[in-house]
Amino acid sequence: MNKLMLVTLATAFMANAAIAQPVAETNGNLTASGRTLYTFDKDAPNKSNCNGGCAAAWPPFLVRDGDPIPAAFRVITRDDGSKQWAVNEKPLYFFAADAQAGDVKGDGQGGVWHAVHVVEVRAKAQPSAVNKSVGSYGSYGGY
DSSP states (O other): OOHHHHHHHHHHHHHHHTSOOOEEEETTEEEETTEEOEEETTOBTTBOOOOTHHHHHSOBOBOOTTOOOOTTEEEEEOTTSOEEEEETTEEOBOOTTOOSTTOOTTTTGGGTEEEOBHHHHHHHOOOOSSOTTSGGGGGTTTO
């Protein structure tokens, strides 16, 4: 894909990425508003190492002030001070080239990007005192 086109797609998408989206399962993958969520092997536990150009191609799944924190999720602080969702200590991202709901074009990219499979999230979810039915995340199996 042309780099200019990818940057244009990423820029347009990032304007919408900061809005909390309902989390659900689509074809076995964790999604937000139908868009597949990914993890990055080069991230440290609860620390994003995808900034600048990386974040343009892989927009972070950002937290909006006041969003409830579902049991399986954590909030991390990015280098720029913004808040990002993480699951199982792994920050979550979208892929700018996923143009349609359900696309999984980023899975396996560079050998370091992976779609988040719902089974993995459920298997590692820890009990929490957070009300699991709060907000739009109740649609994701109670998380």
